[in-house]
Amino acid sequence: MPKEEVKVATTLSFRADPDVIEWFRNRADECGVKYQTLLKRALYEYQLLHGDRHSLEQRLREIVREEMHEAFGFFSQAKLAKK
Numbered sequence: 001m002p003k004e005e006v007k008v009a010t011t012l013s014f015r016a017d018p019d020v021i022e023w024f025r026n027r028a029d030e031c032g033v034k035y036q037t038l039l040k041r042a043l044y045e046y047q048l049l050h051g052d053r054h055s056l057e058q059r060l061r062e063i064v065r066e067e068m069h070e071a072f073g074f075f076s077q078a079k080l081a082k083k
Contacts, residue, residue: 028035
């Protein structure tokens with residue numbers, strides 16, 4: 001079985017307006033996470049919305065699979081065919 005590729009985060013340094021950082025910090029406090037996590041998520045979502053169509057479609061498939069797994073547990077195509 002092939003090993004999964006492990007993604008390593010890259011350290012990023014940039015300047016942002018104080019009001020932008022304050023907004024992310026306030027939202028982070030409301031959600032109980034670090035503001036850097038929200039920034040990372042915002043960048044990821046931007047990539048999905050404005051990146052290539054294939055990566056957006058792939059991510060949507062992953063989300064649907066995750067939601068189906070959580071809602072109904074693991075199921076296979078064989079089980080679906082029986083219904």
